[in-house]
Amino acid sequence: MNILLFGPPGAGKGTQSAFLVEDLKMKHISTGDMFRAAIKNQTPLGLEVKNILDQGKLVPDDVTVRMVEEEFQNLGGKSFILDGFPRTIAQAEALDGLLQKKGIKDVKAVFLTVPDSLLIDRLSGRRVCRACGATYHVQAKPPKDGKTCDNCGGTDIYQRPDDSREAIGTRLKVYEENTKPLREYFQKQGRLFEVDGTGEVGEVYQRIKKLLVQ
Numbered sequence: 320m321n322i323l324l325f326g327p328p329g330a331g332k333g334t335q336s337a338f339l340v341e342d343l344k345m346k347h348i349s350t351g352d353m354f355r356a357a358i359k360n361q362t363p364l365g366l367e368v369k370n371i372l373d374q375g376k377l378v379p380d381d382v383t384v385r386m387v388e389e390e391f392q393n394l395g396g397k398s399f400i401l402d403g404f405p406r407t408i409a410q411a412e413a414l415d416g417l418l419q420k421k422g423i424k425d426v427k428a429v430f431l432t433v434p435d436s437l438l439i440d441r442l443s444g445r446r447v448c449r450a451c452g453a454t455y456h457v458q459a460k461p462p463k464d465g466k467t468c469d470n471c472g473g474t475d476i477y478q479r480p481d482d483s484r485e486a487i488g489t490r491l492k493v494y495e496e497n498t499k500p501l502r503e504y505f506q507k508q509g510r511l512f513e514v515d516g517t518g519e520v521g522e523v524y525q526r527i528k529k530l531l532v533q
């Protein structure tokens with residue numbers, strides 16, 4: 320079973336992917352993480368996309384699709400979670416071609432639903448460990464001692480530039496216009512599964528896991 324995990328910014332895609340990787344040993348392919356790694360390492364791709372990410376806009380489809388195509392070369396037969404891809408109809412069509420070429424049919428599109436008011440709270444309160452990428456929330460999930468990463472002991476826990484109020488507004492708008500139409504796209508393909516993304520993270524995970532065995 321392979322999963323396309325999608326939903327608005329802050330729906331919990333990264334948080335739930337971490338459970339799936341830990342529990343089911345799936346390969347996590349997050350286009351957001353890949354762009355952030357490129358920015359951190361100051362690669363040509365990173366320099367090209369930094370401003371786009373900081374503003375909360377979408378990286379052009381051709382750049383994003385090429386990056387995912389390359390990642391698909393290294394799947395090695397493992398089940399995967401695509402987190403944050405596809406995000407446009409053009410990306411979804413490109414992915415269909417890729418899946419067909421690889422003969423992969425067993426794919427569920429899991430759509431996490433969370434109301435806007437909660438999304439804004441989650442995103443503005445999110446903090447991330449710069450060393451390992453572990454995600455925290457100032458109220459809902461702070462590091463145990465308030466400042467050191469529980470996962471790796473890193474001490475640089477920062478706020479993503481695109482978690483500013485202004486960029487959050489842009490991301491929600493971009494989501495409505497470009498990504499939300501994918502619900503209908505996946506529904507027509509018979510692969511859409513909606514999951515309530517509110518409540519405790521563990522509860523949300525159990526809802527997702529139940530779907531996977533259906």
Ligand code: AP5
Pocket residue numbers: 327328329330331332333334335350351352354371372375376377378379383402403404405406410441442444445446454455456457459460481490516517518519520523
């Ligand atoms: P990306 O990193 O994918 O950002 P996003 O979709 O905006 O998603 P987020 O990472 O912000 O949220 P999430 O759903 O993963 O939530 P999380 O689990 O962290 O992309 C970043 C950028 O890269 C894009 O804006 C774009 O520029 C570019 N990009 C990426 N993919 C692209 C593509 N395909 N095409 C073009 N451009 C692309 O949780 C958020 C917070 O909520 C955390 O603090 C967490 O602790 C908390 N939380 C999670 N679940 C719960 C819960 N159940 N209860 C309480 N708190 C919770």
